[in-house]
Amino acid sequence: MPVAPYEYVEPYIERVKKGETDALIADDRVLMFALTSGTTAARKLIPVTGQYLTDYKRGWNLWGLRAYRDHRPRDLAFRPIVQMVGDPEEFRTEAGIPCGNLSGFTARVQKRMIRWMYAVPAVSGKIKDPRSRYYLALRLSIGRPCSLFTAANPSTLVMLGRTLDQEKERLIRDLRDGTLAADLDLPADIRAAVAPRLKRDPARAARFGAIAEKTGHLFPKDVWPPETILLGTWTGGSMGPYLRQLPAYYGNPLIRDLGLLASEGRMTIPFDDDTPAGALDIWSHYYEFIPEGDAGSQTPTVLGAHELEDGKSYFIVPTTGAGLYRYQISDLVRVRGFLGRTPMVEFLGKGHRFANLTGEKLSEHQVTQAIETTTRRTGFAVGAYSLAPVWDDERPYYGLFVEEPDANDPATLHRFLSEYDRVLGELNIEYAAKRESARLGPVRAFAIPAGAWAQWDRARLTKTGGSPEQYKHPCLIGDVGFKETMPAVREVK
Numbered sequence: 001m002p003v004a005p006y007e008y009v010e011p012y013i014e015r016v017k018k019g020e021t022d023a024l025i026a027d028d029r030v031l032m033f034a035l036t037s038g039t040t041a042a043r044k045l046i047p048v049t050g051q052y053l054t055d056y057k058r059g060w061n062l063w064g065l066r067a068y069r070d071h072r073p074r075d076l077a078f079r080p081i082v083q084m085v086g087d088p089e090e091f092r093t094e095a096g097i098p099c100g101n102l103s104g105f106t107a108r109v110q111k112r113m114i115r116w117m118y119a120v121p122a123v124s125g126k127i128k129d130p131r132s133r134y135y136l137a138l139r140l141s142i143g144r145p146c147s148l149f150t151a152a153n154p155s156t157l158v159m160l161g162r163t164l165d166q167e168k169e170r171l172i173r174d175l176r177d178g179t180l181a182a183d184l185d186l187p188a189d190i191r192a193a194v195a196p197r198l199k200r201d202p203a204r205a206a207r208f209g210a211i212a213e214k215t216g217h218l219f220p221k222d223v224w225p226p227e228t229i230l231l232g233t234w235t236g237g238s239m240g241p242y243l244r245q246l247p248a249y250y251g252n253p254l255i256r257d258l259g260l261l262a263s264e265g266r267m268t269i270p271f272d273d274d275t276p277a278g279a280l281d282i283w284s285h286y287y288e289f290i291p292e293g294d295a296g297s298q299t300p301t302v303l304g305a306h307e308l309e310d311g312k313s314y315f316i317v318p319t320t321g322a323g324l325y326r327y328q329i330s331d332l333v334r335v336r337g338f339l340g341r342t343p344m345v346e347f348l349g350k351g352h353r354f355a356n357l358t359g360e361k362l363s364e365h366q367v368t369q370a371i372e373t374t375t376r377r378t379g380f381a382v383g384a385y386s387l388a389p390v391w392d393d394e395r396p397y398y399g400l401f402v403e404e405p406d407a408n409d410p411a412t413l414h415r416f417l418s419e420y421d422r423v424l425g426e427l428n429i430e431y432a433a434k435r436e437s438a439r440l441g442p443v444r445a446f447a448i449p450a451g452a453w454a455q456w457d458r459a460r461l462t463k464t465g466g467s468p469e470q471y472k473h474p475c476l477i478g479d480v481g482f483k484e485t486m487p488a489v490r491e492v493k
Contacts, residue, residue: 003290003302003317005328006044012323013045019095024323025049034102034263035090043429045099046263052322055284056106059259059266066271067148067230067256074254076230079147081118083107084137084156085125101125102263119144123193129185130437134163135171136184140194142208142223143175143201149220149250150232152258154242155358155439157233161220161249168208168218174198176205219249226251232258236276236347237356241391241480260347264329265320268345276346277336280305285321289314292332308335308343316345330354355478357389357396358439360431362424364476370423371475377423380416382406384453386475388482390444397441398424399483407447413492417443445492452487 002008013033015023021030027049034046068077086101088108093099104125107118115121119141127133138160151157164171170181178200180191212218231250235243235257246255259278260267265285268278280287287305292313294300308314313334319325330353333345355362367387375381382402390399400417407413421443425432434440457473 001325003288003300003326003328005330009324009327013047016047016323017045017093017095017097019097027051027322030097032088032102032105033093033097033099034105035099036263044263046324047322048102048105049322052265052320053106053109055281055321056102056266058283059269059281062269063232063256063259066269067232070273071230071254074147074228074230076147076228078117080141080144081148081150082120082137082141082146082160083118083150084120084133085122087125088122119146121194121197123190126190127186131163132184132186134159135167135181136186136194138164138167138171139174139180140197142171143199143204145228146224147228148230148232150258152234152261153359154231154233154235154239154246157231158242158245158249159437159439161246164223164249165217165219168212172205172209172212172218175208176200176202221249221251226253230254230256232256234258234276234347235274237349241393241396242358245393260316260331260333260345262329262331264324264327265318265322267316267318267331268347271339275336277344278346279339279342279344282342286319288317288319288326289333290317305343306341310335310337313348349478353476355387355389355398355476357391357398357480358434360428360434360440362387362398362428362431362476364474366424366427366431367476370420370427373423373427374416374420378412378416378419380412382416384473386453386473386477387443388477389480390483391480392441395438395441396480398443400443400445401448401486401488402445403450403452404447404489405450407445407490407492410492413445417445417492442493446483446486446488447490447492448486448488 009024012024016025016030021028025047030047030049031053032048034048036044036046085103085107088100088104089098090100104122107122120137124133124136127136149157174180178198180194180198208218208223211222231246231253233255235255254273256273257270257276257278259270266281267285269281270278289303289305289308290300292315295315302317311334313332316329316331316333318327318329320327330350332348334348335343336346337344350356350361353364371382383406385400385402387398387400390397400420425435431440453473
């Protein structure tokens with residue numbers, strides 16, 4: 001089998017979608033397809049089998065039991081958990097197999113006793129309106145002594161904190177009266193399903209009201225004391241800017257990385273706080289690794305886990321029990337020591353072809369395709385350009401860096417940016433979702449002096465080596481600090 005991306009296995013998955021299970025996997029049944037965003041407009045469908053589910057649950061159990069054991073004095077176990085999930089059934093395949101969010105599916109199939117521990121029920125995954133989703137999650141949580149908050153991306157935890165403060169008056173009133181705000185965009189069946197959970201708690205409501213009146217705000221740290229909770233979230237890659245915001249909302253609670261976790265499966269299990277490194281989940285998958293320097297090579301060096309070296313970076317290539325063989329997931333990891341002989345690795349990023357601020361995993365292919373589509377639709381073309389993530393504490397966004405001649409007509413450029421932002425959402429559903437939920441702002445343009453890109457390319461070629469004939473200008477730059485290195489003359493929003 002070759003080391004290959006999703007497109008290689010996609011024809012076999014198409015057959016599985018139609019009910020031909022043995023086209024790809026040994027299991028005689030596919031429970032669902034986990035949906036994720038791919039490097040093209042099409043979404044990836046990852047088969048979830050009985051074996052997959054067993055492996056997935058085992059990884060979570062190891063993570064959770066270790067976390068609870070390590071913090072036994074804080075008595076975190078058997079107290080409510082706050083976790084927001086997605087829709088496990090957005091649609092069905094020709095064979096009737098549901099396709100949707102994996103977290104929503106696993107929440108649905110939990111045992112009844114375990115389900116009781118989750119403050120936010122699985123049915124909430126069906127809510128489409130972001131504001132209503134966050135409000136409901138908070139309404140069902142603030143009346144309970146929650147101990148564990150899990151969210152793959154810390155931007156979700158930041159948004160929970162912001163929503164709690166913004167909606168504090170209504171949340172306190174609902175908690176006091178045992179009600180749920182009438183103007184939320186919630187289907188009637190979901191309102192009916194959560195109604196039994198809407199308990200009255202005048203005492204807690206009065207306490208929170210006094211805090212809000214005295215301080216002018218109400219944050220999670222005012223509801224759940226930091227010494228009584230644990231945050232489970234990603235801490236590696238590009239998560240730093242969000243992690244820096246957490247103390248303002250949550251104080252300084254314990255934080256444990258969830259590990260390298262994707263729709264394709266769990267690949268690492270962190271066993272310590274305050275580090276993104278985790279042990280390879282060798283119970284679930286077989287792993288191979290390509291050294292970072294061999295990226296793009298037609299004949300890369302492929303290593304086993306036993307051949308890795310501490311401190312070096314590799315692209316991880318898993319083979320799973322659910323049909324993904326030598327799968328090129330494009331995740332770059334670094335070895336951070338060993339647990340026995342098992343490598344401890346941390347996630348660095350999606351490699352040179354991606355940018356990722358809040359989980360959108362924007363690819364260079366999507367960036368260039370969106371430029372072409374927008375040019376056709378608007379009749380306006382830009383010359384040399386690159387798109388790069390720009391951090392902003394209120395709402396991060398992507399900046400399109402163009403030279404001054406392309407920014408001489410601000411009105412035309414503004415129309416181009418609006419359409420370009422829309423097209424990016426059409427090509428990448430995760431980008432669209434982050435824009436809709438206000439976790440990402442719209443694309444802005446930064447005008448740099450004429451000729452600046454040619455000068456930048458020459459300097460980069462001199463630094464990296466290679467021939468001018470083979471050099472390709474990067475249309476997507478994943479560095480969140482890139483804006484600070486460019487001589488921007490002005491900004492167009």
